[in-house]
Amino acid sequence: MSGLKGWREIPIGGLILDAGNAEQYKTGSWRTYRPVWDEGKCIHCLFCWIYCPDSAIIVEEGKMKGIDLEHCKGCGICAEECPPKEKAIEMVLEGEGKGV
Amino acid sequence: MGKIVALTGNDAAGTAMVQIKPDVVAAFPITPQTELMHKFADAVADGEVDTEFVLVESEHSAMSAAVGAAAAGARVMTATSANGFALMWEIVYIAASNRLPIVMTLVNRALSAPINIHCDHSDSMGGRDAGWIQIHSENSQEVYDNLIQGVKIAENKDVLLPVMVTSDGFILSHTLERMEILDEEDVHRFVGEYKPAHTLLDVDHPVTFGPLDLPDYYFEHKRQQVLAMEEARRVILEVGKEFEKLSGRGYGFLEEYQMEGAERAIVALGSTAGTVKQVVDALRERGERVGLIKLRVFRPFPKEELLEALREVKVVAIFDRSHSFGSFGGPLFTEVRSVLYGSDISVEVLNYIYGLGGRNISLEEIEGVFSDLQGVIERGGVKERINYLGVRE
Incomplete structure (x- = not known):
């Protein structure tokens, strides 16, 4: 485990002193299923953005822009919450992603 | 100048708590600890202390509330006995591992079963590996003295570990004894103000308490706890000497x-x-x-x-x-x-x-x-x- 800090170099008690540093922890590799977004079907209701527990829905100027696959754990909540008429997000098994 | 009084062990511990004036106390009653919290609850009801007194539905919640309050920067105390301590178990380790200087009186009582309310040390010995400093008391005077010193030991920046002060159930907790209590101002000056370096409520310096710690760092945090216990050796002696100057009663190991x-x-x-x-x-x-x-x-x-x-x-x-x-x-x-x-x-x-x-x-x-x-x-x-x-x- 080279590159990791020794016990004298880290804050005590597991404290994390830097705010918002969860971003540095990449959790994308945890995924079994990957969300695949179809931009043409998307109505930008942003339900996926509201429900995503990992802040992995990328939104710019009020529009859905894509999914942050470095942090998305593949829970599938976005696909579940995507309105049934649109079905703009589909979960596919990792490694079988179509064109992504 | 202090004064000579007759107190039970529970009253002695309750008096120490009233004089220490912790910010938060969370507790659930269990024999033989109950009277201790009666004493403290009286002081809260009478406005003698402005402690936030949290009445919880179990000891698991009592220690959880203590952990939350301590992480928020409060000086926190609690007390329990036997099965109550056993129910706290999970959070007892978390208090120590998160390095929160909570001070608890453990009024020793045998663990069930068969159900028994009287003294033995199976409860405190059960907690010996939890990472708490453990100080035993021979009499009510020591229960009182150890609690006051316990706050100062726990909060020392080189220690930052919770402290458990024991009191033999019934033998001490319910027996009236001649003892000396200090002036409240002296106790206050002795324990000083608690100024933690990091707290949950310091919005200008946001920190995370209790995050996930996997095989890459957990061991390092445990090693830090070993060091804290080693540092506590020096601090226990220093605080004991300082307490002797105040009270005339010196304490070592x-x-x-x-x-x-x-x-x-x-x-x-x-x-x-x-x-x-x-x-x-x-x-x-x-x-x-x-x-x-x-x-x-x-x-x-x-x-x-x-x-x-x-x-x-x-x-x-x-x-x-x-x-x-x-x-x-x-x-x-x-x-x-x-x-x-x-x-x-x-x-x-x-x-x-x-x-x-x-x-x-x-x-x-x-x-x-x-x-x-x-x-x-x-x-x-x-x-x-x-x-x-x-x-x-």
């Missing part, structure tokens, strides 16, 4: 009673030490070379001090008021024998398990132990290493 020239000794925790002192005095009157080592601090375990105290002793009996079933002897015995092994001290060590479930220990039984020790010296050997004192055959 252990008390050596009549150990000058003693060939036979007993090592005991808590109120039993007081009973042993009486036997030691009587036997000394008859010219017998006997003494007592009263262990005050069990965590961190005072290895060096104990070895020094046992240097001239030929045979020593370790009194355990709890048992570790299936182990070779009680928890105090195994610890003492372990520090002796490999040292340059040659002393026979016997174990006496006694007092489980509040079984009284008599002066005659203690005298009988000293006779056993004399037998070991005369025979030059040990017949029974692990003994059960006061159990009916």
Whole structure:
């Protein structure tokens, strides 16, 4: 485990002193299923953005822009919450992603 | 100037808490701790303290509330006994591992089953590996004194560990005793203001408490806890000396009673030490070379001090008021024998398990132990290493 800090170099008690540093922890590799977004079907209701527990829905100027696959754990909540008429997000098994 | 009063152990602990004026107290009642919290709840209701007193639905919640409040930067105290402590279990470890200086009175009581409300040390010994500093008390005065010192030890920036102060259930908790309490201003000046470096409520410096810690860092955090316990050795002595200046009562890791020239000794925790002192005095009157080592601090375990105290002793009996079933002897015995092994001290060590479930220990039984020790010296050997004192055959 080279590159990791020794016990004298880290804050005590597991404290994390830097705010918002969860971003540095990449959790994308945890995924079994990957969300695949179809931009043409998307109505930008942003339900996926509201429900995503990992802040992995990328939104710019009020529009859905894509999914942050470095942090998305593949829970599938976005696909579940995507309105049934649109079905703009589909979960596919990792490694079988179509064109992504 | 302090004043002389008559208080039970529970009132003594409650009085210490009222004088310390913690920011937050979270507690759930359990015999024999209940009266302690009655005393404190009275002070809250009467406006003597402005403590946020959280009445929870279980001890698991009591320790959880204590952890949350301590992480938010509050000075936090609580108290419990036996099964209440057992129910706290999960959070007891979390308090220590998150390095939160919570101070708790543990009014010792036997763990169920069979259900029993009286004193033994199975509860506190069960928590010996949780990472808490553990200070034992012989009498109500020590319960009071240890709590006040406990706050200062726990909050020291080199320590930052929770402290458990024990009080033998009923024997101390419900027995009226003459003791001295300090002036409230003196207590306040002594414990000082608690200024934690990091708190959840410091919005300008946001921090995360209690995150996930996987194989890459968990071990490092445990190693830090080892260091904190080592630092606590120095701090316990410093605080004990400072407390002596304030009160005239000095405290170290252990008390050596009549150990000058003693060939036979007993090592005991808590109120039993007081009973042993009486036997030691009587036997000394008859010219017998006997003494007592009263262990005050069990965590961190005072290895060096104990070895020094046992240097001239030929045979020593370790009194355990709890048992570790299936182990070779009680928890105090195994610890003492372990520090002796490999040292340059040659002393026979016997174990006496006694007092489980509040079984009284008599002066005659203690005298009988000293006779056993004399037998070991005369025979030059040990017949029974692990003994059960006061159990009916």
